Amino acid sequence: MLNMDFSQRLALPYDPSRWQASPAPGVWRYPLEREQAESGHVTSLVRFEPEARFPEHSHPRGEEFWVLEGTFSDEQGDYPAGSYVRHPPGSRHGAFSREGCLIFVKLNQFAADDQGERKLLPGQDLWITGEHGYRRLPLHKHGGVGTSLLDFPEGGRFPPCCYKQGLEILVLEGQLDEGPLSYPALSWLRFPAGAVPELEAGRRTRLWVRTGHLPA
Template structure:
């Protein structure tokens, strides 16, 4: 039977660090939190994956593409090292063999979610990339990728910033990287993952600690 985890994309989902359930993978020293999943070992999936120091993962093909953001440590494969903050897109048909060093690594990764025509390979070292002014004072934006109606960015929220109510055409997905993010539905500390369906609405804001978020829209 196919594994289904948060597979109804018409439902809003919130997973906070207190909800984390680490599950072992097929490789020793590699475990993951399955945020959403349709499929078994090969799946359309969004996960947090934690690699122990000096762990490896078998060579594999990205039949549906791979997108990841390094949350902690240094992720490595046969091509290069990707330190914390690296954003990587490996298009459909690429492959690699993760080989992690002494620091270990934790990544947010999305598999089998590429459009077949979205073929750009991309590596962005976000720690060294300049920020752009957002739509309002208190917001800074770093665009990571755009294809047709899909947009991916990091957004830095200054403390006590209020944004207007808005509708998510094509849905919205957020991962809180630093600080605490808020809207009228709740409070989302560092490590929280939110997925909001097509045409959902909210009015986001921050308080005294501000926030840094990964945000993806237009893909659901």
């Protein structure tokens, strides 16, 4: 098991030495949360080398991913950088990348009644401009759990709300600061229920954010 105590505060700056080979040639994994070696609850970065493939596999409790670089593909289509996809519980696919890609993926974390499939591709302009200097792109919401992107063109304070049931952040671009600590791109942070961190985003910072999924 890795980082499966959800009452624990975690802040992991990106460290390229953490990459590990997967069972598939040319596919590398950077584990963040892991219940078991090849099954159960998993959160990770995954890198495909050009023409690498991962064999067909199932998602007993769903799969979701955000494409950070390159183009990720499966039998249903191609997903360029900036794509968000949810495959419902019980789905299956084989994965590959012609040019190579980097994705952020979460496996087997759907609620039992969350059966929806979602594909959000770049160019679908669904950003919401707020009053506090940042934009928000809603990705998914179900049962009090919300997933979105936050974009800070000029930097600014991370909104101090909605943390009562937990907070998880992946820094996609730029830098996120917590006091004297700085987290560059691909850093991952997780705050337990009840935490109210004071976070400051640098200029041109973009974050993947989830709230409401870590009840006390």
